[in-house]
């Protein structure tokens with residue numbers, strides 16, 4: 001049975017100058033799945049994600065999350081929308097207050113939403129740090145004292161501590177070294193599975209998208225040119241554009257494509 005968590009319908013955005021950044025996008029994300037959004041720089045991935053997140057107001061179309069109209073919610077509904085949807089961005093250094101300890105950074109959303117008392121919040125923060133592979137003593141540290149990978153672990157902790165239904169990630173590993181990137185992606189996947197989260201994951205990096213996605217939407221010039229299971233997209237892309245994107249990736253993927261071609265050749 002389908003259980004749609006995010007429904008995007010006819011979503012578009014025109015900035016004052018230039019062509020439409022996002023142009024008539026319709027898609028659905030089912031409970032527990034990760035939809036990867038891939039495409040070249042400027043294809044509209046971040047704008048689409050930010051419209052879902054209620055950060056950029058759409059010029060047209062609608063977004064519902066768990067049945068709530070994100071852009072027309074008020075009062076308790078709006079609070080539920082905000083709480084139910086958390087984000088992870090590329091560079092947490094810029095989204096963390098450098099003067100706040102990690103403990104304060106993780107406590108802030110709980111305080112804003114009036115969750116728990118000081119004691120239960122401290123326990124939850126400790127457990128969440130453990131979940132993301134960091135020592136409980138990290139609470140007394142500051143963002144600049146952590147590595148890029150550790151900061152992204154904090155970003156994941158800050159997102160999941162709210163027990164959201166949905167996590168939206170925009171290039172969360174793009175600023176990290178490849179080996180650290182792999183660890184953070186693995187943590188993202190594990191956390192997502194354990195908590196049953198629904199997610200949308202934006203990246204220009206096909207290898208990253210393949211690693212995390214159940215389904216993949218390929219964007220070009222503000223539109224979705226192709227959407228399908230990760231396997232379909234990577235082994236049997238329907239659109240010429242997707243094929244060209246995959247072929248443009250060096251080595252491992254070219255080999256991968258070659259194998260797929262052999263499989264489809266009688």
Ligand SMILES: Nc1ncnc2c1ncn2[C@@H]1O[C@H](COP(=O)(O)OP(=O)(O)OP(=O)(O)O)[C@@H](O)[C@H]1O
Pocket residue numbers: 015016017018020021039040041042043044045046047048204
């Ligand atoms: N605030 C803004 N004002 C004007 N134009 C914008 C704004 N934000 C984005 N754009 C334009 O909208 C288009 C889509 O940008 P967007 O950042 O969504 O693409 P993207 O696929 O996420 O690219 P990247 O990977 O480089 O972030 C681009 O042409 C961009 O220049």
